[in-house]
Amino acid sequence: MIVFRGVFASLVTPFAGGEVDEGSLERLAARCLDGGAAGLVALGTTGEAALLTPDERIRVLSVCRTVCDEYGVPLIAGAGAMGTAAAIAEARESFLADALLVVVPYYLRPSDDGVVEHFAAVASSVKMPVIAYNVPYRTGKRLAAETLLRVLDVVAGIKHCPGAIDDDTLALLAADTGKPVLAGDDAYLYPMMRLGASGGVTASACLAPGAFAELARSWDERGRELHGALLPLVDALFAEPSPSVLKACLAELGVIDDPAVRAPLRAPRPENVERALKALP
Ligand SMILES: O=C(O)C1=N[C@H](C(=O)O)C[C@H](O)C1
Numbered sequence: 001m002i003v004f005r006g007v008f009a010s011l012v013t014p015f016a017g018g019e020v021d022e023g024s025l026e027r028l029a030a031r032c033l034d035g036g037a038a039g040l041v042a043l044g045t046t047g048e049a050a051l052l053t054p055d056e057r058i059r060v061l062s063v064c065r066t067v068c069d070e071y072g073v074p075l076i077a078g079a080g081a082m083g084t085a086a087a088i089a090e091a092r093e094s095f096l097a098d099a100l101l102v103v104v105p106y107y108l109r110p111s112d113d114g115v116v117e118h119f120a121a122v123a124s125s126v127k128m129p130v131i132a133y134n135v136p137y138r139t140g141k142r143l144a145a146e147t148l149l150r151v152l153d154v155v156a157g158i159k160h161c162p163g164a165i166d167d168d169t170l171a172l173l174a175a176d177t178g179k180p181v182l183a184g185d186d187a188y189l190y191p192m193m194r195l196g197a198s199g200g201v202t203a204s205a206c207l208a209p210g211a212f213a214e215l216a217r218s219w220d221e222r223g224r225e226l227h228g229a230l231l232p233l234v235d236a237l238f239a240e241p242s243p244s245v246l247k248a249c250l251a252e253l254g255v256i257d258d259p260a261v262r263a264p265l266r267a268p269r270p271e272n273v274e275r276a277l278k279a280l281p
Contacts, residue, residue, distance in 0.1 A: 002074045002098055002099055002129060003038075003074075004099075004131070004156075004157050004180035004182060004198055004199060005038060005180070005198045005199045006037070006038030006039075006199045006213065006216045006217070007036075007037050007038055007189070007199055007200055007201075007202060007205050007209075007212045007213050007215070007216045008037060008038055008039045008040065008041050008076060008182070008199065008200070008201045008202075008205075009032035009033075009037040009039075009040055009041065009202065009203075009205035009206050009209055009212075010041040010044040010045070010046040010047065010201050010202060010203045010205070010206070011025065011028060011029060011032070011040055011041065011042055011044075011046065011047055011064065011206060012028065012046055012047060012048070012203070012206060012243045012246060012247050012250065012256070013025065013042075013043075013047045013048050013049075013052065013056075013060055014028065014247070014250075014256040014257065014258065015258060015260045015261075015262070016257050016258045016260075018260075020052070020056050020059050020060060021256065021257055021258065022059065022063050023257075024255070024256035024257050024258070025060065025063045025064070025256075026063050026066070026067055027255060027256070028206060028250065028255050028256055029063065029064055029067040029068075030067055030070075030071075031209065031255055032205060032206060032209045033067065033068075033071040033073060033209075034209070035205075035208075035209025035210040035212075035213060036209060036210055036213030036214070037073075037205055037209050037212070037213055038073060038074075038199060038213070038216075039068065039073040039074040039075065039076060039098075040064050040067070040068055040073070040074075040075050040076070041075075041076045041077075041078065041101060041201050042060050042061055042064040042075065042076075042077050042078070042097070043057055043060060043061070043077050043078035043079070043094075044078040044101060044133075044201065044203075045078070045135070045138070045203075045242060045243075046203040046206070046242055046243045046246065047060065047078060047243075048243065048261065048262055048265070049078045051262040051265075054093065057093070057094075058093070058096070061075070061077055061094065061096040061097060062096060064096075065096045065097075068098075074098040074099060075096070075097045075098050075099075076097060076098065076099045076100065076101050076131065076201075077094040077096070077097035077099075077100055077101065078100075078101045078103070078133070079091045079093075079094045079097075079100045079101065079102055080101070080102045080103030080104075080105075080106075080133065081105075082105055082106055082107055082108060083105070083108075084105070084117075084118045084121050084122065087102060087105070087118065087122050088121060088122055088125040091122050091125060091126045091130070092125065092126060097128065098128060098129075099128050099129045099130070099131060099156070100122075100126065100128060100129070100130045100131065101131050101133050101159060101201070102119065102122050102130050102131070102132060102133060102155075103133040103135065103138075103139060104118075104132065104133065104134055104135070104136075104139045104141050104143065105118050105139070105141070106138065106139035106140060106141065107139070107140055109140055109141050110141070112143065112144075112147040112150070115141065115143065115147065115151065116147065116150045116151055116154065119132055119151050119154050119155050120154040123154055123155050123156075129155075129156030129157070130155045130156055131155065131156060131157045131158060131159050131180075131182065132151050132152070132155045132157075132158045132159070133158075133159045133161075133184070134148060134151075134158060134159065134160050134161065134162070134184075135159075135161040135184060136162060136163075137161075137162075137163050143168070144168055145167070145168040145171035145172050145175070148160070148168065148172050149172065149175055149177065152172075152177055152179050155179075156179065156180070157179050157180035157181065157182065157198075158172075158179070158180075158181050158182070159182040159183075159184045159201050160172060160181055160182070160183065160184055160192070160197075161183070161184030161185045162185070163185055164188075165188060165191055165192070165195070169192070169195075170195070173192065173195040173196040173197060174195075174196070176196060180197075180198040180199070181196065181197045181198060182197060182198065182199050182200050182201050183197045183199070183200035183201075183202075184200065184201050184202075186200070186202040186203065186204045186230075186234040186237070186238070187231060187234045187235070187238075189202060189212070189215060189216065189227075190215055190223055190224070190226070190227035191227075193216060194219075194223075199216055200212075200216065203237065203242055203243055203246055204230070204233060204234050204237055204246070206246060206250060206255075207233070207237070207246060207249055207250065207253075207276070207280065208230065208233065208280060208281055211226060211229075211230060211281040212230070214226060215227060215230065226281075229281055230281065232275075232279040233276055233279035233280060233281070235279075236272050236273075236275040236276035236279055237249070237276050239268075239272045239275070240266075240268045240269065240272055241265055241266075243261065243265075244259075244261050244265055244266065244267060244268040245268045245272045245273055245276050246276075247259040247260070247261055248267070248268050248273040249273055249276050249277055249280075252273065252277060253277075
């Protein structure tokens with residue numbers, strides 16, 4: 001059984017000459033796990049999943065599968081789509097993963113019943129656990145606490161990124177369903193864990209895996225201290241559409257070879273990269 005606890009590093013997909021750079025990806029994945037990440041997320045928002053071909057997605061999963069097996073940790077794969085049939089197809093193609101991160105169907109803004117049915121259909125189409133990925137500022141579909149709990153009924157857990165600790169977040173965490181709630185906004189990892197989240201999925205952990213892993217373990221004054229110390233880093237990393245700043249920092253540190261992102265993402269402004277590097281713990 002997979003334990004969704006601690007920090008899962010959401011990996012960038014490095015490119016070199018326009019192709020997926022498997023060597024850089026392997027290096028990054030191992031670095032995150034050496035730093036103490038509880039597992040890896042491939043093909044999340046950070047992985048530019050929407051900009052990869054099906055073949056590239058499989059190559060990314062193969063590299064991450066090998067590294068996760070070496071370290072004995074779980075691999076979660078992003079596998080969402082706007083439509084239910086497409087999401088099911090993508091979920092089935094992600095058989096190399098241990099669990100799936102399935103985004104709330106975006107753009108169409110289906111009804112709440114439609115969203116619950118979507119997750120029930122995807123979850124029942126695969127054998128592995130499905131984590132629902134709620135990110136209303138990206139999907140355009142806000143789910144109130146009541147609907148989040150209905151979704152949670154049909155999946156194994158939820159990655160919750162509302163961009164704030166709002167009333168729905170408080171109600172979701174207070175419900176204490178026994179199923180894991182993972183924080184998806186890096187800045188809210190610590191507050192959400194204090195309120196009952198079991199961990200988080202964070203892009204920032206690619207850069208500072210040790211600090212984020214420690215943050216997820218620290219309930220005392222040290223946790224609050226680390227939270228405060230990491231906020232400037234998170235702020236700089238998300239100052240531009242993710243993962244541009246993150247990739248530039250990783251390339252600057254030699255973790256990946258090339259900072260390239262795919263259009264319509266663009267190279268970041270140098271001042272944000274500098275700010276992020278200066279904020280490294
Ligand atoms: O990679 C992801 O998926 C993540 N999602 C959040 C987002 O929607 O930006 C942020 C998190 O750091 C990683």
